[in-house]
Amino acid sequence: MGEAVSIISSASTEFNMEHRVPxxxxxxxxxxxxxxxxxxxxxxxxxxxxxxxxxxxxxxxxxxxxxxxxxxxxxxxxxxxxxxxxxxxxxxxxxxxxxxxxxxxxxxxxxxxxxxxxxxxxxxxxxxxxxxxxxxxxxxxxxxxxxxxxxxxxxxxxxxxxxxxxxxxxxxxxxxxxxxxxxxxxxxxxxxxxxxxxxxxxxxxxxxxxxxxxxxRKSPLVLSAMKRVANEAADKSAADALRHELLENRNHGRSWDIQEGLSAFVEKREPQFRGY
The missing domain is CATH 3.90.226.10 (2-enoyl-CoA Hydratase; Chain A, domain 1)
Known part of the structure; x- marks a missing residue:
């Protein structure tokens, strides 16, 4: 399958394709x-x-x-x-x-x-x-x-x-x-x-x-884990959902992204997240 190019414009919702594909x-x-x-x-x-x-x-x-x-x-x-x-x-x-x-x-x-x-x-x-x-x-x-x-x-x-x-x-x-x-x-x-x-x-x-x-611009690790917890929360008790959130929090505490985010906060700059 060849890649089709789209031009995304603020003036139109129509995508201009080089060739038609589904x-x-x-x-x-x-x-x-x-x-x-x-x-x-x-x-x-x-x-x-x-x-x-x-x-x-x-x-x-x-x-x-x-x-x-x-x-x-x-x-x-x-x-x-x-x-x-x-x-x-x-x-x-x-x-x-x-x-x-x-x-x-x-x-x-x-x-x-x-x-x-x-x-x-x-x-x-x-x-x-x-x-x-x-x-x-x-x-x-x-x-x-x-x-x-x-x-x-x-x-x-x-x-x-x-x-x-x-x-x-x-x-x-x-x-x-x-x-x-x-x-x-x-x-x-x-x-x-x-x-x-x-x-x-x-x-x-x-x-x-x-x-x-x-x-x-946000940490991909944080967004992925948040989405996972939110998706599963409706099928769990509040206590189980909170335990899941805490587990994800502990795992994230070992990441590069959290250290970068905290450093950026202290240094008053935009964080540059890497996703690991």
Whole structure:
């Protein structure tokens, strides 16, 4: 797979690609951009796009030059979910089906050791909503809309819609979205806590890049451990979650980054974290 180049501009949310591929990607400073690039199909997830998305995450996992991941899309939709034309296809013997591949991708996003920001530029339906649920921070353009939508087509969610949406927003709102399939606005998604910020469409990429650079200046060790503890806290008692936090704290106390951070504080300068 050849690497496609994207130009990230504060004046536009459109990514200019040298050639069309299901997933395009580029690096801007310490931020790695993964761009869903099937605009004519509303960026629905087919086998190739899921495989390429997963491959890019794997390639950047140990890349010290990439400190933050941004997930974005070309066109008027962020992602309309799984490509239903492929959803019922039976794979060749020994191959995973589309749902298997999507579950692997979403699990990877949720547990990814680097912060993941969703840059939602339009419709985020079904699997697109589940991508949003798998990301750490969500920045949405005005006019974006969010829906589970599975019930509209007699499809059952498999990437976290029914299991995780009630953990992110009020349970009665989650049930309404699941049962009706109706969409909510970016403003309502922000009010319910699904979205962190709503920005003008033309400033979406610039805001995500700015936020990604801010996160990239922090200790990767601290961010990774914080994400791990926060992800697991909901499934533990408060006492167990606190013990996990203390264990991570003790482990971090042996790192170079904490010594650098304390030295920078004393010396009144910006810390230069190395991630070990």
């Amino acid at each position: 997933i395009a990607y580029s690096q801007n400073g310490a931020v790695g951009w993964i761009v869903l690039d099937r605009p004519d199909a509303l960026n629905s997830l087919d086998r190739e796009s899921v495989l390429q998305f997963t491959e890019r995450l794997e390639a950047w996992r140990e890349d010290a030059g990439i400190r933050t991941i941004a997930v974005a899309a070309n066109g008027r939709a962020f992602c309309a979910g799984a490509d239903l034309k492929q959803a019922g296809q039976v794979p060749e013997p020994g191959q995973k089906d589309l749902l298997d591949l999507i579950v692997i991708l979403f699990d990877m996003l949720r547990a990814y050791p680097k912060p993941v920001i969703a840059a939602v530029n339009g419709l985020a339906y079904a699997g697109g909503l589940e991508i949003v649920l798998a990301c750490d921070i969500v920045i949405a353009a005005e006019g974006s809309r969010f829906a589970d939508a599975h019930s509209n087509f007699g499809v059952f969610p498999g990437g976290g819609g029914a299991a995780l949406l009630p953990r992110r927003i009020p349970a009665n709102v989650a049930r309404y979205m699941l049962l009706t399939g109706d969409a909510i606005s970016a403003a309502d998604a922000h009010m319910y806590g699904l979205v962190n910020e709503v920005v003008p469409l033309e400033g979406l990429n610039a805001r995500v890049q700015e936020l990604g650079e801010k996160l990239a």
